[in-house]
Amino acid sequence: MTTALHATVSLLLIVFTAGCATQRTIVPSAVVTPQRSATVAIERTKDAVVIGRSTKADVRARLGETQVIRFDNGFEIWVYRFSNDRIGTGAASRRDVRSGSEERPDRHGEFVILFAPSGLVAKTRTRPAPSLPPRG
């Protein structure tokens, strides 16, 4: 009797658990692929992109595949990190050690591209590695 009850409850649990896992279909508002962005030399990003003209294929050919965020509004953001621009010397290094964030990717400079839903580059942003706050 106990075994039969146990089996029945287990079966119901499996059915309802499956319902929990699949009942709500989520259409993500953004998808990011792959998990890591490409690193490029800062010089390669100069004149690599023309706003309003460069296509995704153009950028891929110049800078390579990288991390992409695809938003459900049709915009895409492509992220490149600079291989030769990061905090790592002098006072900057001391600050990083204190915060325990020496290896954080946001300590690197980055080149970010916004593609409009049309597929053309709408904006770009070059962010150097963060500067130090003024002393005093």
Place this chain on the structure above:
Amino acid sequence: MTHAAARVAILLALLLICSRAFAADRQEKPAAAGTTALPPVEVSALRDPVEKSYRKIVRGMDLFEERRARLAPGASLRFKLLPRHRDTNMQGIALNIVSDRVNIPVPVAADNTFTMQRSAQALKEDAFVVPNRGARTMTWRTEIRTPGLPPNTRRLGDLRLECLVGMEADLISNVRDFLGQIIRSIRAPGYCDQREPHYLFFAERPLWSVTLVAGSRREVLSVDSLYAGITRDPMTPTDLQYCDCEVLLDRTYYAPLGDPSWPNDTLIHFEYMEDVPASGGTDAPVAAPGVQSR
């Protein structure tokens, strides 16, 4: 026998929990493709509303009064409701402070912000603040704004106070039910004083760039501080269900709240994915260093 009964009891408890989740999801599930869309129906009493503790909200209001002089002396405190689903009806939300003998309507403005009145009776009865929307359909935030700021900007001191009050009032809801409660209870003290706490702020429109400006110092936030940090910690669709940012991901950013090198008067400039034409009545976003705009 006792052991078997205990196992059955555990399984039944799990079944009950799952059934509740199933019922909640049924409330929120959007219409399937191909079905006829019906006009939204206002439900005056929901079984599982997205309610908040009145006592905790009042504690947040007390903290606002306590800290405002240092962080945001010219600002006022409002609360704000934000959607978590695409199909959440954000028009005409009714909000009430409710307990056994208290039912106080709270007027909600057209932008879904509101202020909370103080009621000794509601405090005594441990009332809840209850909107007529289901659980996980909305999230709550504080709205602390210093008047007279330039367009497309926020002030860092205001955001610092928003985080403090929001955490004190227990407004965030981007946590998994059981484990999340434990994590939240652990991280609550001093959470907003961390260098860059993962307290989500929401801009008015999809964000392209966020720049901190304090005097002559300017710094563009890393892309890792935008979009709920998904470039650093990618989220699966399942993760997204537990994030306040579920449908507002493109508007989210983190701020360096605990970085003392940025003063409270630091201005945070936003540039959006789509620029609003000057004829639209809104000033163009402030261009940040290193940013090209079409």
